[in-house]
Amino acid sequence: MAKDVISPPLIDIQQVTYKYPVKRTMQDHNQLVTEPALQNINLQIQSGEYVALLGHNGCGKSTLARHCNALLLPDEGNVYIAGMDTRDVTKHGMIREYVGMIFQNPDNQLIATLVEDDVAWGLAVKGYPLPQIRERVAEALDAVNISHLRQLPPYKLSGGQRQRLAIAGILALRPQCIIADEASSMLDPFTRQELSELFSRLHRKFGLTIIQVTHLLEEAVYAQRIVIMERGRVIQEGTPAQIFADVERLQELKLIIxxxxxxxxxxxxxxxxxxxxxxxxxxxxxxxxxx
Amino acid sequence: MPESIIRVKHLSYIYGSSPFPKKALNDISLEITRGDCVAIIGFNGSGKSTLIQHFNGLLRPSQGTVWVDGIEVGEKNTDLRALRQRVGMLFQFPEAQLFGQTVYADVAFGPQRMKLGRHEIRARVKAALDMVGLPHEKYARRSPFELSGGQRRRIALAGILAMSPRILILDEPTVGLDGEGRLEFYSYLQRVQREQGVTIILVSHDMAEVATMANQLYILNQGKLVRQGTPQDVFAESEQLRSWDLVAPPLYKLLESLRQQGIAIPDNISTVDETFDFLQQQKIKSGFRMEYSEAEADHHRR
Incomplete structure (x- = not known):
């Protein structure tokens, strides 16, 4: 993949502010001030970068991630994915082909009765010819090391294997970027470590852009750049070495050291x-x- | 000799009565000492939850016996009410179970169900809230829903403490809490153990949590108790742990790495502070040794 210095960023977030719509319920009377979930965010992510989006509960990191494949649209400012404005609804299909997303609970995005059917589903919906589907499914299952499970129903897989299956389903569509939104939080430490290693491998091997949303410092270590959020703002950016140098600051941000x-x-x-x-x-x- | 508050003998539990029953627990025998903080660990599906559900009578043994504070669980006439007052259980994300209009109402619910007197209830709620660091005067009248996640979880804990349990079982107690909330929760738990002599049983995936809190670990694997020991002993065996799909906490991994680098770290080291003290002493010593040998070399040269 030719990388040009002047090529536009894959993900370009410009002065984005977002406020969740308030539901009128009893409880809201207690909360007099509702702060925007995102406040004037500027962030550029280049193609082929590995970025960790770090912050404690409620800092806005997931909200920001959801802006990166048009699941949420900004109230103010703009988000461009490979030059496409996420406000342009006609581009949403294309944007989501560029940027795939996996979530906390893989069960929310597994649908078919067999592992290989699940991976094939996205391709089938897009109308790919059968031979190509077969090829891509095999390739995707291989990339996450679950080829041997392809004939099993997803419920027979362990949590870590199901999360890999969700990733394979995204990989089969050959996205430019994968966003993992706290994808390891339901996994045990052992499988969690395996997942982090998988992301690094996909990044190195296929030049995939990875955005890992996490509250765990040890998961952010693998990234090239760490972006820290707090109360809806990006408050710090740097390489893991730079970020980890100021532990006191990380502690202030309520992160687990x-x-x-x-x-x-x-x-x-x-x-x-x-x-x-x-x-x-x-x-x-x-x-x-x-x- | 320390007294056992829980005694499990040859416990097996079989799920379902289908032609293919599943043995969730397989011949487990263990004892838990009164006043200890212990942890039950194991991979998903290893039987941890099944085991703790025997401790408050949610499940009855298929085979074997379970004694909890003098009550035999699974007898036909087991006094479940008495058992559940002695064994408090905090489930995952307990704050989701808060329902009271006020913090007071929520914490008082348990004691009210125990049909205690009004003054007794008031005293217990007050003591329980103080115990978890949410002073009665300041918090009792507030709505639990306007407090932070960590505070809400401590209110759920207070609701159980108000029933004066002798055993406290916590299932993944700090999942979803941030760093600060976690440390607070640990310190209040330790206080409950110290000041009220409550026996604490943790079920957790977080090995760092288990290593700081518990003094005895029980490892389950596929329904069997495969290892029991102190965190120091158990976490030193990284190969064994891997075979049960477990990993040692980060500090223990670091200690192992340091040993591989040729630093002879004693087995009894288990905290950051202890490691630091040891490494610092080591440095001073090796510094001395170097100076000494240089001086000696000088001497010989002369």
């Missing part, structure tokens, strides 16, 4: 020479051993 990172901070304060580049457990261990 993983123990190894806490240890690194203590050690650094005590004069151990540990660089900002150490992010994974192996890297941290190596630097501690050499410090």
């Amino acid at each position: 993983p123990d190894p990172l806490k240890l690194v901070v203590y050690l650094r304060d005590a004069g151990f020479a540990i660089s900002n580049q150490a992010l994974t457990i192996e890297e941290i261990a190596q630097e501690i051993a050499n410090a």
